[in-house]
Amino acid sequence: MNETARTYDVIVIGGGPVGENVAERARAAGLSAVIVERELLGGECSFWACDPSKALLRPVVARADASRVPGLDPAVAGPLDVEAVLAHRDMMSSYWKDEDQADWLNAVSVDLIRGHGRLTGCKEVAVQTSEGDTIALTARHAVAVSTGTRAALPPIPGFDTVRPWTSREATSADKVPDRLAVVGGGVVAVEMATAWQALGSQVTMLVLENGLLERMEPFAGELVADGLREAGVDIRFSTTVTSMAREGGEDGEVRITLSDGRELAADEILLATGRAPQTRDVGLETVGLTPGDWLTVDDTFRVTGVDGGWLYAVGDVNRRALMTHQGKYQARIAGTVIGARAKGEPIDDAPWGAHVATADHAAVPQVVFTTPEVASVGLTSREAEQSGRRIEVVDYDLARVAGAHQYGDDYRGRARMLIDTDRNTVVGVTFAGPGVGELVHSATIAVAGEVPLDRLWHAVPAFPTLGEVWLRLLETYRG
Amino acid sequence: MNETARTYDVIVIGGGPVGENVAERARAAGLSAVIVERELLGGECSFWACDPSKALLRPVVARADASRVPGLDPAVAGPLDVEAVLAHRDMMSSYWKDEDQADWLNAVSVDLIRGHGRLTGCKEVAVQTSEGDTIALTARHAVAVSTGTRAALPPIPGFDTVRPWTSREATSADKVPDRLAVVGGGVVAVEMATAWQALGSQVTMLVLENGLLERMEPFAGELVADGLREAGVDIRFSTTVTSMAREGGEDGEVRITLSDGRELAADEILLATGRAPQTRDVGLETVGLTPGDWLTVDDTFRVTGVDGGWLYAVGDVNRRALMTHQGKYQARIAGTVIGARAKGEPIDDAPWGAHVATADHAAVPQVVFTTPEVASVGLTSREAEQSGRRIEVVDYDLARVAGAHQYGDDYRGRARMLIDTDRNTVVGVTFAGPGVGELVHSATIAVAGEVPLDRLWHAVPAFPTLGEVWLRLLETYRG
Structure with missing residues (x-):
């Protein structure tokens, strides 16, 4: 067993998509960075969540879509080829090997240590490597925890x-x-x-x-x-x-x-x-935090309750928005702000600034790949009610849109738009129905962009697409 | 043969989607309105363009999509059920009957005269009805020509x-x-x-x-x-x-x-x-215009070269953007501005105002329903070059997006984003690839909304969707 010590500008514990992006952005800011990962580089998303789940779901969704199309429907009435679907899923999960991601990390000049990283104090991390060695890491500027979550198992007898x-x-x-x-x-x-x-x-x-x-x-x-x-x-x-x-x-x-x-x-x-944070064994106790807790952060991802502002928590582990894309968004910002602070640059932390994750509060998109699909961003009507803001809820039956009629027979779906009537902007949208997945980014841009309703009237939806529901929602709101 | 005379606030010649919307908006502004239509109410779009063509194309596109999905692909290798597709197309064309649209017009209290309308002078229209009668119509405020286009047949011998x-x-x-x-x-x-x-x-x-x-x-x-x-x-x-x-x-x-x-x-x-305007036989000569010409209009759809500002041309016939959705956009604005002028209200004709069709110049979306699909909005790179503005072209290979990888095997596609580097906004986007149709409205909102690039970084695309190409385009631009 060897003991070695190394110093980096930034240490990232956890090499999922979030950790990878924190490190990459820190590197882009000119800092040295290392990722400590005890399992597969690429994390849950690449191997046990987004990628394999979507690979399992895509044939189901495509078949459901095709089954509603006259002239094509009889062809898809039979079962899926299970073996082919599972083989494809294996391929989409890179056969649970992470060489490609390691190559990418190498290409962006981020070091990788395979092993279990634990905080041992201020800016200190100890890694127990897969080979049984111990490496003592010191961060000049920041340590980022991006260990994500695990399944929270309920204490049901048995x-x-x-x-x-x-x-x-x-x-x-x-x-x-x-x-x-x-x-x-x-x-x-x-x-x-x-x-x-x-x-x-x-x-x-x-x-x-x-x-x-x-x-x-x-x-x-x-x-x-x-x-x-x-x-x-x-x-x-x-x-x-x-x-x-x-x-x-x-x-x-x-x-x-x-x-x-x-x-x-x-x-x-x-x-x-549900999910639980992967924080039971990352040395939180050495920096005054409680193992097993979610890590609470400010909008620049500094963990609250830790002096000196050197500890960051990025991605699912901070409980802000448990989704890969949102974690990567956080990672881009966290890596950038770590770089800016290291260089003593001014921090742009006004709402929607370059160094704050304002979208975490206002514009988190989500697509559920079921039949039908669900796609949403921003507030729900329940959240709107609790917000105390003056918000109007506008509903429209997606089946009445020409594009839906064209998409498939017997289309069932619904759209909801929430309007902040004081600010005249859209603050939340939910679509549910076949084929709505790609529609969500229109809503994300409208919400994050705070595009005024008056201007949205000039954003003409192409006919006949499902997107025409935008026009119908605006018309419904106008009354 | 009977001769009668009637007076309306607004006369609309041509009852396609555009004419319908001009009349409906004029009615909503409190004006009386009549539509003159010599064929089917609903026009090309409902009976000989968008609706039947999409009904023919949807099975083709859905089959192409399914054929790239492992586990589903063998099922769709066979031919389409042609009889079923054509029967569905007939249904989607309402069997070339327009009762439903006539009912809708009735419900919004717009009169309908079935016959051939021709201008006979200032604010005057003569209708030769399908029954052989003649009706002399007088408009108190406006006449709108929305007769659309016909196929332009080339003079090839034979x-x-x-x-x-x-x-x-x-x-x-x-x-x-x-x-x-x-x-x-x-x-x-x-x-x-x-x-x-x-x-x-x-x-x-x-x-x-x-x-x-x-x-x-x-x-x-x-x-x-x-x-x-x-x-x-x-x-x-x-x-x-x-x-x-x-x-x-x-x-x-x-x-x-x-x-x-x-x-x-x-x-x-x-x-x-190509297309030619349906203006050969609408009496243009009686108001000093040339039959067969396209009708040139200002941004509020008043025909140039006609005194008094009472003649409007809306939709394809004005050659601004030959697409149903854009014609309907024009129609909403034209009907509204006719109403505002009739009531002597102030006209909001600053760019992106309520009474001008600014999007006609800046943000016309189009979806081509082929395999693969094409979806675009705003400028192309050629138009950008001619514009004299400082515009940067950003390309990305859609196949490299995780959502594309999931969408289907052997995905081929490409995305291009044009950025006005002085204004820091997106001024044009083109996507080409399977499944991109619904993605276009994200671009339309970004372009019409003039959302600054800094803010677009906060519009997080959901993973794994095709929409993630937005992030890749932004990253490519950042370099």
Whole structure:
């Protein structure tokens, strides 16, 4: 066992897309940077979330779209080629190898240390390398924690004995379970229920709440629930799991007891019950913080409660917006602001400035790749109500848009736009319906750009696209 | 034959989507309005353009998309169900009946006179009704001409003897010709070549220019040409037709002589060689204008060269932007400004004001529904060069975006963004690639909204969507 010591301008703990981007931006600012990663470079997104999940979902969504198109519909009535879908998913996950990402890191001159990094004090990180060595790192300017999250497993009796699926197994499994129980009703739950039901599982969703996608507009969850049910998913709302056990050994079935007293048998159970920060073992206690906590930050990503402003937390671990794209946005800003502070440059931290993540509060986009899709950005009507601002809610039935009529038969969807009536701007948009995914960036630009309504009237939607709903929403608001 | 006389605040000649919207907005401003329509209410768009053409193209595009998705691709390898596609097209064209639109007009209290309207002098219109009556109409405030365009047939020897297809026949035909010759390389040509080739025709394109979609960025036409060729279309560039004749009677084949001396036989020939204004027989001569001319207008749609400011020309007939959505935009503004002038209200005609169609100059979106799709808004690089403004061209290979990788195997596409470096705004965007259609409205909002680049950095594209190309374009520009 060797002990070595090294000094960098910036140390990044966690080499997912967020950590990679923090380091890259710090390098671009002329600082030296190192990433410490104990698993695969590229993180959850590349290997156990976005990439493999979308690879599983794309055929399902494309088939659903095609099945609504007259003249094409009979062709896609049959099942998917499961083997081909899983093989493609493996390819899209780079076969769980990270050489390409390591090459990229090398190309942008960021060092990589494979191992477990832990804070050991102010600007100090100790790495236990994969080879068993210890490296003592010192940061001249900043340490950024971007360790992300893991699945938060609920303390249901028996959960630790049934080998449950988390998002990782749900995205990387190479066998289709005959029966899959999904606990949860959020994004991971609905996406994985969509995928595995289409791949051949009989999926049962066990949902604590009385609806799906509870953080989004209610109609989104309703439309997704309709789609899941039509695909054959059994959704049970207001249902909790009181215990679970795998019977008959390793390959036996999972027996699940429900809050209504009923039992359910499944071959696998996916626990999609939220996320917890990966902070239990990164040395938070050495800098006065509590292991296992989320890391609270200011808008430039400095962790609150740590003196000297050297500790940053970027991405999911700060709980601001648990999405890859938003984490990368944070990373670009964090890397840039670390660079600016290191060079003593002025900090542009007015709202929407170059050094603050204003969009985290106002314009976080999200696309849920289900059938139908859901795409949203900014406030929901519930958040608007709580905000105390004067906001008007405008709804429109997407099926009435010519582009929807063209997109597919029996189109069902809905759009909602929230208008700040004092500022005359759009502060939130939700679309739910087939094909709406790419429409979200129009809303993101409108919300983040604070484009006045008067000007949005001059942004003409092309006919016949789904985007024409923009015109209908404006017309509805005008009354 | 009866003669009657009536007076309205506003007379609209031509009841396509544009005329309908002019009248509806004038009504909303409290004016009385009448539409004179000699064919079907709803115009080309509803019956012989957007609606039927998109109904023909949607199955082709959806099949092309599905054919690139592993696990789904074998299912869609077969041909389309032609009968189902044509039956659906008939339905999407409302079986060439306009009762629904007449009901809508009635609901918004706009009168309809079915017949041929002609100007007879200042604020005077004579209508020869379908029943043979004559109605003399007088406008208190305004007459709007929104008669649109017809196919411009080239004076090629024989063209009047072969019963050529125009956009009308190409969108409404109920038999698939074995061999279809398409003359032209613009939007109608490429869309109809795409549709009929997929429906079973062997399509040959005869293109005067050396590329397709010459008004767009060159890469758009190149990608569409690749797609057409892969579908089996024979494209011949720099080729003109010197003569044509139908041999062997009504059902005989069309023999086409080409500029290179070669001959081509086809069952039908589509002349997609541009549009001409429908102004030959609307009485322009009675108000000092020349029949057959395009009508030149100011930004509030008043025809130049006519005293008193009572004559408006709205939609395709003014040649500003030959697209339904842009015509409807013009119509909303024209109807509103007619209302404002009638009431003596102030006119908001500063750029981007409520009473001017600034977007006609700066932000006209267009989607071409081919495989791949093309979507553009604002300036092209050629237009930028001619503008004399300082504009930087930024390109990005769409295939490098994660969302494209997910969208389908072997994705090919490209994006171009034009930046006005003095104003720090985006002034033009072109996307070409599968699935880009709904992406265009993001660009339209950015261009029409004049959202500064600094702010666009805060408009985070959702991962993994095609929209992520926005981030890549910004990064490429930053360098």
